[in-house]
Amino acid sequence: MYKISTSACPHDCPSTCVLDIEHDNEKILKVKGNTNNTYTKGIICSKVSRYPERTHNNKRLTVPLIRVGKKGEGIFKPSSWDDALNIVSKNLKEIIRKHGSQAVWPYFYAGTMGLIQRDSINRLRHYFNFSGQYSTICTTLAATGWLAGTGCLKGADPREVIYSKIIVMWGGNPASTQVNFMKHVQEARKKRNAFFVVIDPYQNKTARLADLHIKIRPGTDGALACAIMHNILKNRKEDEEYLKKYTKDYDLLSKHLKIKTPEWAEKITGVPVKIINKFSKILCNESPSYFRLGYGFTRQRNGSFNMHAVSCIPTLLGSWKYKGGGAFYNNSGIYNIDKDTIEGLRFINPKIRILDQSRIGPILNNDLSALNGGPNVKAIFIQNTNPLVVAPETNKVRTGFKRKDLFVCVHEQFMTETAKYADVLLPATSFVEHDDIYISGGHQHLTYGPKLIKNIGKSWSNNKLINELAKRLGSKDECFKINEKQIINITLKKSKLGNFNNLKKNKFLDLQPSFEESHFLNGFGHKDKRFHFSPKWKKDNKNFNNKYNLPDHYELIEKNSKKHPFKLVTAPAHNFLNSSFTELDTSKKKEIKPTIKIHPKDLKELNLISDEIVMIGNNRGKLRIHTEKFSGLLQGITIVEGIWPNEFFLDNLGINTLVGSDVPEPAGGAVFHDVAIWIKKIN
Numbered sequence: 186m187y188k189i190s191t192s193a194c195p196h197d198c199p200s201t202c203v204l205d206i207e208h209d210n211e212k213i214l215k216v217k218g219n220t221n222n223t224y225t226k227g228i229i230c231s232k233v234s235r236y237p238e239r240t241h242n243n244k245r246l247t248v249p250l251i252r253v254g255k256k257g258e259g260i261f262k263p264s265s266w267d268d269a270l271n272i273v274s275k276n277l278k279e280i281i282r283k284h285g286s287q288a289v290w291p292y293f294y295a296g297t298m299g300l301i302q303r304d305s306i307n308r309l310r311h312y313f314n315f316s317g318q319y320s321t322i323c324t325t326l327a328a329t330g331w332l333a334g335t336g337c338l339k340g341a342d343p344r345e346v347i348y349s350k351i352i353v354m355w356g357g358n359p360a361s362t363q364v365n366f367m368k369h370v371q372e373a374r375k376k377r378n379a380f381f382v383v384i385d386p387y388q389n390k391t392a393r394l395a396d397l398h399i400k401i402r403p404g405t406d407g408a409l410a411c412a413i414m415h416n417i418l419k420n421r422k423e424d425e426e427y428l429k430k431y432t433k434d435y436d437l438l439s440k441h442l443k444i445k446t447p448e449w450a451e452k453i454t455g456v457p458v459k460i461i462n463k464f465s466k467i468l469c470n471e472s473p474s475y476f477r478l479g480y481g482f483t484r485q486r487n488g489s490f491n492m493h494a495v496s497c498i499p500t501l502l503g504s505w506k507y508k509g510g511g512a513f514y515n516n517s518g519i520y521n522i523d524k525d526t527i528e529g530l531r532f533i534n535p536k537i538r539i540l541d542q543s544r545i546g547p548i549l550n551n552d553l554s555a556l557n558g559g560p561n562v563k564a565i566f567i568q569n570t571n572p573l574v575v576a577p578e579t580n581k582v583r584t585g586f587k588r589k590d591l592f593v594c595v596h597e598q599f600m601t602e603t604a605k606y607a608d609v610l611l612p613a614t615s616f617v618e619h620d621d622i623y624i625s626g627g628h629q630h631l632t633y634g635p636k637l638i639k640n641i642g643k644s645w646s647n648n649k650l651i652n653e654l655a656k657r658l659g660s661k662d663e664c665f666k667i668n669e670k671q672i673i674n675i676t677l678k679k680s681k682l683g684n685f686n687n688l689k690k691n692k693f694l695d696l697q698p699s700f701e702e703s704h705f706l707n708g709f710g711h712k713d714k715r716f717h718f719s720p721k722w723k724k725d726n727k728n729f730n731n732k733y734n735l736p737d738h739y740e741l742i743e744k745n746s747k748k749h750p751f752k753l754v755t756a757p758a759h760n761f762l763n764s765s766f767t768e769l770d771t772s773k774k775k776e777i778k779p780t781i782k783i784h785p786k787d788l789k790e791l792n793l794i795s796d797e798i799v800m801i802g803n804n805r806g807k808l809r810i811h812t813e814k815f816s817g818l819l820q821g822i823t824i825v826e827g828i829w830p831n832e833f834f835l836d837n838l839g840i841n842t843l844v845g846s847d848v849p850e851p852a853g854g855a856v857f858h859d860v861a862i863w864i865k866k867i868n
Contacts, residue, residue, distance in 0.1 A: 186209060190637050193633075194233050195302075195621070196298065196762050197765075199362075199363050199626045199628075200365050201627065202219075202233065202365060204216055204217065204229065204233070205219050209638070212237075215237070224630065228364055238769055239769055240641070246600065246642070249264040251263075251264045251609060252607060259600060266643065270657055272608075272609055273594050276608075277289055280564045283563075284560050288562060289316065290316045290562045291316075291566045292542070292572070294323070297569055300522065300524070300621065300624065301672050302616075302621050302648060303568075303647070308529035308665070309529075309566075309655055311529040311530065311533050312655065312664070315537075325854040325855075326852075326853075329489040329852045330488065330489035330491065333489065334500070334717055335709050336711035337518045337709070337710030338517045338518030338519075339698065340513035340515070340703065341703055343513050344369060346369045346475050349373050349473055349474065350377065350471045351382065351468065351474035351475070353477065354384070354477050355476060355478050355482060355495055356481040356482025366627070381394065381397075383398045385398070385399075387756070387817050387818040397464065400817070401455060402455045403752055403822065406482045408445075409456055409461065411737060413465050415443070416462065416466075418439060423501050431705070432717075433715040435718060447461040472504070472510065473508070473511075474502065474504050475499075475510055476495070476511070483854075484854070485742050485858055485859040486741040486847075488849065488854065488859075490736070490739050492514070493720060493736060497718060505705055515626040515627070517626050526667075540555070544848070545846075546584075547578075547846060548562060549565070549584075550581055550585050564591070565594075567607075568650075571601045575828055577846040577855055578806075579839055581846070594611070595609075596647065597611070602831055613644055613647065614647075618638060619647075629695055629697035631696055632693040632694075635689070651665070652665040743856075748863060749862055749863050751787070753801075753825065753840075754857075755828070755840050758826040758829075760776050761829075779827065780826075781813065783864070784819070785815075786820050787820055795814035796812060797812050799867060800867055801863065802843065803860070806842040808842055810835070844860055
């Protein structure tokens with residue numbers, strides 16, 4: 186007997202779509218968008234609609250495995266859970282005895298966004314004093330820039346775009362990565378004749394739907410933002426009353442912008458003066474304007490500064506005052522979840538070193554600057570991520586994982602490239618096989634995701650594995666004796682969000698703050714309640730703050746040169762989500778193969794044709810890839826869509842081979858869209 190249950194998409198996407206899933210006790214049949222949720226509105230991406238293909242895929246890992254081949258070969262023998270965990274616990278105990286607890290590094294990210302299954306690994310980390318993780322690979326650059334101005338992670342309700350006259354999508358491709366937002370955009374265009382602007386280096390699927398697509402050189406968004414604000418001030422369209430009441434250092438900004446003309450910006454951005462003026466005129470003459478700020482334009486070495494600069498535009502206009510106005514980046518700050526039960530925050534030892542997730546390559550190669558004053562990592566325990574494919578500098582990451590003195594345990598659903606390097610490989614449940622709760626960065630709902638079907642094979646949930654491993658390492662603490670439902674109940678009560686039964690009954694909770702709170706009409710998140718045009722980027726670093734004191738174009742990006750004349754952006758693919766869904770035959774058939782999009786004039790100058798195999802590279806490595814003739818970008822800019830598994834490239838090296846793992850200012854991050862390369866014809 187089939188039934189329909191409500192859940193949430195677990196993947197690393199701002200939408201966290203609320204789903205209706207048709208299933209019995211053993212199988213899911215259909216996945217659709219929930220029509221009662223006012224953000225999802227029945228719309229989900231094609232990737233997730235094919236979830237039965239992923240859940241019941243014959244490539245799923247179903248039993249524990251012990252490596253018998255060389256690291257990376259993927260040759261294993263089956264094992265029982267008891268034997269596998271004995272090997273893991275024995276190795277960890279021996280490493281702790283010889284090298285100390287900080288030689289063990291639990292490493293995770295967002296393969297699931299469920300709070301219990303994603304973050305319980307931190308409970309293990311904190312209790313046993315294992316090395317910490319600074320999670321920089323996705324949001325750090327963007328969040329740092331947003332917080333510099335606003336002071337907190339919230340913004341104007343994205344459902345308000347139906348009241349907007351101008352909708353600006355800056356640095357994102359929601360038609361591929363956040364499809365429900367496009368549903369709201371299309372409603373606004375239909376009902377209010379809203380004007381839709383997309384600012385992005387290339388003509389992606391969202392840009393094709395725009396009334397105005399502004400093609401920009403990657404990493405130059407700060408210059409464009411300054412020129413737009415210059416025009417706003419020149420035309421006296423700033424909201425002086427609002428600025429006096431809600432902002433700080435407007436006088437400094439005003440003086441600073443006098444020389445940031447469209448002519449100045451054109452040379453930096455590649456955006457013609459007439460386009461800058463056209464966009465500025467639209468913003469000056471129409472209201473309200475809503476800025477939806479993506480992650481893409483912040484994945485540069487100057488990304489935080491660019492995010493801050495762009496967030497200044499709606500503030501200068503006073504757009505925050507209006508329904509359908511203001512800006513939105515991420516709503517993570519509205520939930521106020523008490524995570525102690527999930528993550529064991531009470532066990533945190535401030536003396537334990539923190540390791541930068543994005544620098545896993547240098548860390549596993551024993552780079553002293555990356556090790557942050559601690560011992561070499563001798564054991565890595567991985568959940569919810571695939572660093573051999575998604576992390577920067579693939580060559581370094583691979584070299585690190587090949588170390589004979591590195592013990593690797595991976596908990597996974599599929600035989601990923603990272604899984605092939607495991608000494609012990611353990612099968613993990615999917616989101617329909619365990620209980621969890623989900624919050625969303627892209628909207629305002631807290632959603633319950635129930636266990637719907639029996640576990641596939643002998644797979645275990647992340648939380649169950651954490652609890653069992655902790656016991657084998659010697660813990661008798663009650664925090665490792667509670668199941669998912671108990672954790673949810675305790676967490677909700679501590680967070681003053683009801684209890685498990687209440688959430689189970691309601692399925693999801695709308696936690697969007699009031700209009701006044703969402704639009705900062707009661708003040709911004711800083712102590713002085715004002716938006717900061719001149720941020721304090723670093724505490725107790727006056728010289729740094731003075732150097733980057735106002736919105737501008739900061740020349741921190743990887744520079745092009747005669748040796749590296751092209752800029753590479755590693756954009757998301759429509760049918761993949763990072764390395765997730767790359768295991769599905771349907772998704773791979775739709776994406777076809779990895780290609781590098783190159784402007785026709787660049788192809789001609791390089792004496793290349795479309796679909797020709799070329800070599801691309803820089804000082805981090807090189808790889809072969811097929812060309813794709815593409816006119817929807819500026820000359821000198823190239824695009825590779827999707828994080829294809831390394832094995833789909835001709836040299837078994839994926840695109841992140843070329844991405845740097847250096848630390849961008851002011852607070853770190855990953856610079857996936859800031860890569861200078863050469864392109865060479867293969868004779």
